[in-house]
Structures are given as structure tokens and as C-alpha cells.
Amino acid sequence: MKELINSNDDYANYAVAAAPETGRHGENMRANMPSVIIEAGFHTSASDAVALQDPVFRTASMKGVEKGYRLYREGKDCIPLKAAPIDGIRLPQGGSEQVDVTFEGYPQYPIELVTTNVGCPPGWTCTDGRVRIEAPDAKPSRITLRCENAGSAPILWDTRVVDADGVKSPAVRHVVQCIRTARDPVAPSLTPGWGAAATAG
Incomplete structure (x- = not known):
């Protein structure tokens, strides 16, 4: 997601975590398969709320999610271009x-x-x-x-x-x-x- 979002000039400096955080969430702890919670922005943040309404930002975010799933399925690491x-x-x-x-x-x-x-x-x-x-x-x-x-x-x-x-x-x-x-x-x-x-x- 970081790679896709930051490639857009309007979101080149948008903060995206460089690595996942480990937490004690039921969605992960009780899962019977590898799992992750994916978040991109929060409506409680004024700047995030604006970005979340932008189809360009939403498309980049979801393309990032798709790429993450695809690379994981293919056994590849997330290596920036x-x-x-x-x-x-x-x-x-x-x-x-x-x-x-x-x-x-x-x-x-x-x-x-x-x-x-x-x-x-x-x-x-x-x-x-x-x-x-x-x-x-x-x-x-x-x-x-x-x-x-x-x-x-x-x-x-x-x-x-x-x-x-x-x-x-x-x-x-x-x-x-x-x-x-x-x-x-x-x-x-x-x-x-x-x-x-x-x-x-």
C-alpha cells in the first residue's frame, strides 16, 4: 500500500507504516489461517477523511492490498520497485x-x-x-x-x-x-x- 499510495504525486508524503504492528486482536488471535487487519486512514483524522473520499486514493490503497495478497500467495517478499x-x-x-x-x-x-x-x-x-x-x-x-x-x-x-x-x-x-x-x-x-x-x- 505504501508503494502504491506514495507513487501518486498528491500522496507522495502520505504516512503509511513501513512494517505491520503486532497486536492482540481477536480477528488475528482466533484465526485458523494467516491473517492481518488492513487499515488505510481514519475518518476521525481530517486529512485522512479527505483522502478516503478521493477515488484516486481509494484505488491506490486497494491496488496495494491486491498486490500484497498476490505476492504473499506467490511466496514473494514486498520489494519496492x-x-x-x-x-x-x-x-x-x-x-x-x-x-x-x-x-x-x-x-x-x-x-x-x-x-x-x-x-x-x-x-x-x-x-x-x-x-x-x-x-x-x-x-x-x-x-x-x-x-x-x-x-x-x-x-x-x-x-x-x-x-x-x-x-x-x-x-x-x-x-x-x-x-x-x-x-x-x-x-x-x-x-x-x-x-x-x-x-x-
Whole structure:
């Protein structure tokens, strides 16, 4: 529930217990099977009462309950969605390379690998990218990084995994170092106006 609720920007700071509390409740003590009492907010709290009337909050809460039941049934731990670090790469003008995006956790498919530019040299066009993966075994989790430019400069990207329930992994920062080729008559510079481009996706 914490993962699902906090993935929504409006409830990113909503307090959700990180671990269950042990109590002497009859519903648990007298149960003949593993049991848990699930609570999300209280009507006696003004802010909780507002959240409980919001269908977005209610949907995220119940998706969290469903995921908890599903992972328990499958014998899996509750591991938050997290992408592994992505190594920086060097590419020549016009070059491209596929980069693996590995992650831990149990996202709900289909997922998207979302790459956002966070550092584009002046005069360059840096295009964000999305890669959709329908199922765990559908295809490798990869993004394609390119250098379509006329000079040398680093380009900074943030990549995250976003699942069908809206769960977002923390962004992973990585760099593509574009390298001017010998045939490029333009000397390395960050002067605007090259008409260069770098794309991801």
C-alpha cells in the first residue's frame, strides 16, 4: 500500500507504516489461517477523511492490498520497485547503443521505461523516450541511446520504471558522452545553432 499510495504525486508524503504492528486482536488471535487487519486512514483524522473520499486514493490503497495478497500467495517478499545504476556510455556522432535497464521488485505489467533529459547542451535537441514492455518475458528491458550531433558534449538522462498501476521507481541518473568524429569539420564547442540532436527511447 505504501508503494502504491506514495507513487501518486498528491500522496507522495502520505504516512503509511513501513512494517505491520503486532497486536492482540481477536480477528488475528482466533484465526485458523494467516491473517492481518488492513487499515488505510481514519475518518476521525481530517486529512485522512479527505483522502478516503478521493477515488484516486481509494484505488491506490486497494491496488496495494491486491498486490500484497498476490505476492504473499506467490511466496514473494514486498520489494519496492527500484532500477539499478546505469553505466555511462561514449558514442560517436550518429552512433547508438542499447542499454539494459535492470530492476528489482514486482511491477504490474505492462511497464514503461521512461527516459527524461535533464541536461542538454545549448543548441542541441534532446528528446525524451519511452519503451513499453508488455510482459516479463516479452523482450529485454532496454533503452536505445543515440548521439545525432555535430560536436562533443555530455548529455544527462534520468530513467525510471513505471508500471501499469502507476508505481514509479526512483529515477536513475546516467550520462551519454557524445564524441565529435574526425569527419566533422566543426570544432568542439557548446555554441548554440549546430542543429544537433540526441534522443533516447
